[in-house]
Amino acid sequence: MINLLPRYLFNFVILILLQVLLLNNLQFSGYVNPYLYILFIITLPFSTPKWLLLVLGFITGLIIDIFMNTLGLHASATVFMAFLRPFILSSFSPRDGYEVGTRPVPSDYGFGWFFKYMGIMVATHHLFYFFVEAFDKELFMATLSKSIVSTLVTVLFVLIAMLFAKRDSNTL
Amino acid sequence: MRNFIRFIIRNHFLLLFLLLEIVSFYFIFNYNQYHRKVYLSSSNQVSGYLYERFSSVIQYFELKRTNEELARENAELRNQLDKNSFYAPMLPEIEVDTVAAQQYRYSAARVINNSVNKHFNYLTLNKGRKDGIAPDMGVISSRGLVGVVLNTSENYSTVISVLNTRLRISARLRETGFFGSLYWDAGSYRYATLSGIPAHATPLVGDAVVSSGYSSIFPENVLIGTIDKVTIDQGEGFYEIRVLLSVDFKNLEYVHIVEKLEAQERLELEKLSEDD
Numbered sequence: 223m224i225n226l227l228p229r230y231l232f233n234f235v236i237l238i239l240l241q242v243l244l245l246n247n248l249q250f251s252g253y254v255n256p257y258l259y260i261l262f263i264i265t266l267p268f269s270t271p272k273w274l275l276l277v278l279g280f281i282t283g284l285i286i287d288i289f290m291n292t293l294g295l296h297a298s299a300t301v302f303m304a305f306l307r308p309f310i311l312s313s314f315s316p317r318d319g320y321e322v323g324t325r326p327v328p329s330d331y332g333f334g335w336f337f338k339y340m341g342i343m344v345a346t347h348h349l350f351y352f353f354v355e356a357f358d359k360e361l362f363m364a365t366l367s368k369s370i371v372s373t374l375v376t377v378l379f380v381l382i383a384m385l386f387a388k389r390d391s392n393t394l
Numbered sequence: 395m396r397n398f399i400r401f402i403i404r405n406h407f408l409l410l411f412l413l414l415e416i417v418s419f420y421f422i423f424n425y426n427q428y429h430r431k432v433y434l435s436s437s438n439q440v441s442g443y444l445y446e447r448f449s450s451v452i453q454y455f456e457l458k459r460t461n462e463e464l465a466r467e468n469a470e471l472r473n474q475l476d477k478n479s480f481y482a483p484m485l486p487e488i489e490v491d492t493v494a495a496q497q498y499r500y501s502a503a504r505v506i507n508n509s510v511n512k513h514f515n516y517l518t519l520n521k522g523r524k525d526g527i528a529p530d531m532g533v534i535s536s537r538g539l540v541g542v543v544l545n546t547s548e549n550y551s552t553v554i555s556v557l558n559t560r561l562r563i564s565a566r567l568r569e570t571g572f573f574g575s576l577y578w579d580a581g582s583y584r585y586a587t588l589s590g591i592p593a594h595a596t597p598l599v600g601d602a603v604v605s606s607g608y609s610s611i612f613p614e615n616v617l618i619g620t621i622d623k624v625t626i627d628q629g630e631g632f633y634e635i636r637v638l639l640s641v642d643f644k645n646l647e648y649v650h651i652v653e654k655l656e657a658q659e660r661l662e663l664e665k666l667s668e669d670d
C-alpha cells in the first residue's frame with residue numbers, strides 16, 4: 223500500500239498540470255470542456271478508505287477551482303463522484319469480488335471492464351458539474367448536450383492517457 | 395451521547411460527503427465574499443508563476459500576429475494624432491486647468507492565462523500590486539473592452555472577462571446615446587447581449603456599442619462591439635440586442651490596464667449621496 227504513495231503523488235501532480243496548462247486551453251468550441259484530472263480519483267486503489275476518497279476528491283477539486291477561479295464548482299462535482307465510486311465499483315464487481323492488491327486499471331481487470339466503469343464515473347462528474355455551473359439561467363438541453371459532448375471527449379483523453387501508461391503498467 | 399457517537403461513526407461516509415458538499419456549495423453561492431481572497435484565485439504566487447512560465451513558451455508562436463496587431467494599433471494612434479494636429483491651429487491657447495489633467499493612466503500587461511469556453515471565464519495577467527495594479531481597474535485591448543481586475547497579488551492579477559456571466563457592464567449606443575447593461579449569456583464567445591435599451595430608441599444593425607463612462611472603471615467611448623441582431627418581444631418596453639464583440643478573446647496577447655486617477659474622489663462623492 224505504502225509503495226503506491228509516490229506513484230499516486232506523481233499522478234496527482236501530472237494530472238493537475240495537464241488539466242490547468244493544456245486541457246483548459248483547448249478551445250474547439252464552447253461545448254467541449256474535458257476534465258481529465260478526475261482520472262486520479264478513478265484509479266485510486268480498491269483498498270482506499272471511503273472517507274479518504276471524499277477528502278482527496280475535495281482537495282483535487284479545490285486545487286482545480288483555485289486555478290480556474292471557480293471556487294466550489296469542481297470540488298462539489300469531484301466529491302459527488304468520489305461518493306458514488308464505491309457503489310459504482312460494487313455494481314461492476316466480478317463474481318467473487320475484487321482481489322486484494324489490485325487497482326481499478328485496465329491491466330488488472332481488462333479494458334472492457336475499465337471502459338464501462340470509467341465511462342460511468344466521468345459521466346457522473348460531468349453531469350453534476352455542468353448542471354451546477356449553469357444552475358439558474360441556461361436551458362436544460364444545452365447543458366445536457368454540453369455534458370454529453372464533454373464526457374465523450376474526456377473519455378477519449380483517458381484512453382489516450384492509458385496508452386501512455388501501457389508501456390509501463392505501473393503508472394496510472 | 396454514546397448512541398450519537400455510534401451514529402456518526404456508522405454513517406461517517408454519508409455525513410462527511412454531506413459536509414464537504416455543503417462547504418463546496420457555500421463557496422459557490424458566496425463567491426462574492428471569497429473571490430477577493432488572493433490565495434483562492436489564479437493570481438496566487440504558485441498558479442501565477444506556473445501560468446507565466448508556460449505562456450512565455452507559448453507566446454513565441456504568436457509573435458507574428460502580435461507584431462501585426464501592434465503595427466495596426468500604431469497606425470490607428472498616428473491617425474488620431476493627425477486628426478488632432480489638423481484642428482489644433484484653429485483652437486485658441488488652452489489655459490492650464492485641472493479639467494485638462496490626465497484622467498486615465500494606462501499600463502501594458504501580458505495575458506498569461508485565458509479561457510473562452512467556460513461558464514465563468516477569467517484572465518490572469520503578469521502585472522500585480524508591485525506595478526500599481528489594484529482591484530476594480532479596467533482592462534482593455536487595442537480592439538476594445540476586455541474586463542475588470544478582480545484580484546491582485548504581488549506579481550499577478552486576475553481579471554473577470556466580459557465572457558463571464560457574473561459581469562455586467564454599463565454600455566451605450568454610440569450613435570443615439572441610449573444606454574443599457576451588457577452581459578454574456580454563456581453562448582458563443584463572439585457575442586454578448588445588451589438589454590435595457592428602450593423601445594423608442596432605433597438601434598440599427600452595425601451601430602457601435604461603447605462603454606458609457608458612468609462607472610469609474612472605464613473611460614468613455616471604449617469600443618465593446620457592434621450590433622448584430624435586434625429583437626423586441628410584443629408588448630415589451632426594451633430591446634434585446636445581440637452584440638458582436640470587437641475583441642477576439644481567443645487571441646489575446648497584450649492588454650492595457652486602465653487606472654482612473656480621480657476614481658477615489660469620485661467614489662467618495664458618490665458614497666456621500668448614497669448614504670443620504
